[in-house]
Amino acid sequence: MAARQQEPGAEAFLPEKHDLASLRRASAECQGCSLYVHATQTVFGEGTVKARVVFVGEQPGDKEDRAGRPFVGPAGHVFDKALEAVGLDRSDAYVTNAVKHFKFEERGKARLHKRPRPGEIRACRPWLMAELQTVQPRALVLLGATAAQAVLGAEFRVTRDRGRPVPSELAPIVMATVHPASILRAADDAERERAFAEFVADLRSLKRLLDAE
Numbered sequence: 625m626a627a628r629q630q631e632p633g634a635e636a637f638l639p640e641k642h643d644l645a646s647l648r649r650a651s652a653e654c655q656g657c658s659l660y661v662h663a664t665q666t667v668f669g670e671g672t673v674k675a676r677v678v679f680v681g682e683q684p685g686d687k688e689d690r691a692g693r694p695f696v697g698p699a700g701h702v703f704d705k706a707l708e709a710v711g712l713d714r715s716d717a718y719v720t721n722a723v724k725h726f727k728f729e730e731r732g733k734a735r736l737h738k739r740p741r742p743g744e745i746r747a748c749r750p751w752l753m754a755e756l757q758t759v760q761p762r763a764l765v766l767l768g769a770t771a772a773q774a775v776l777g778a779e780f781r782v783t784r785d786r787g788r789p790v791p792s793e794l795a796p797i798v799m800a801t802v803h804p805a806s807i808l809r810a811a812d813d814a815e816r817e818r819a820f821a822e823f824v825a826d827l828r829s830l831k832r833l834l835d836a837e
């Protein structure tokens with residue numbers, strides 16, 4: 625409980641009237657939770673306001689934290705490859721994260737990803753809601769359990785409900801699948817190939833729903 629009191633949340637940092645540019649500028653100053661203290665910078669979403677699909681991951685990784693851009697690290701490459709496989713283009717997508725600052729623990733020179741706490745995800749939610757309100761996508765795709773549960777609630781299970789539409793007021797099509805980083809964590813090449821094929825299959829379902837609109 626004490627930890628939650630220390631996290632005022634992002635709401636107070638949001639500009640009153642906003643577009644993507646002003647949101648991005650304002651997010652750079654966010655101190656809505658303590659994650660801004662150790663991270664390099666806010667990693668806000670990226671893409672056009674006309675994007676048909678908004679993809680939401682968990683949080684920036686090491687490379688994203690340094691670059692200030694989402695999905696540019698190894699998981700971002702897997703993501704791009706899967707988009708290409710189903711004929712979806714990044715230029716038709718807006719990519720962002722449920723949490724905008726990198727949470728990590730230091731092991732020697734390495735900075736290892738640390739899962740954000742529910743209080744931190746809650747604190748950061750106003751940015752994601754403002755992005756969705758501004759872009760108003762045809763489809764919202766949640767990548768991994770953290771993003772899915774941040775938006776669809778703690779009961780949502782990606783393993784059970786991945787790849788199919790979920791009723792939500794946030795977009796006409798709302799769907800969850802795994803985070804591309806989970807594919808990189810596969811135990812061996814065979815497992816990695818299988819996980820990638822399943823990820824592509826989920827994106828193919830998304831593409832079919834988009835094409836049917």
Ligand code: SF4
Nearest residue numbers: 654656657724725748
């Ligand atoms: S993680 Fe989100 S709420 Fe916390 S400081 Fe960063 S932008 Fe603000």
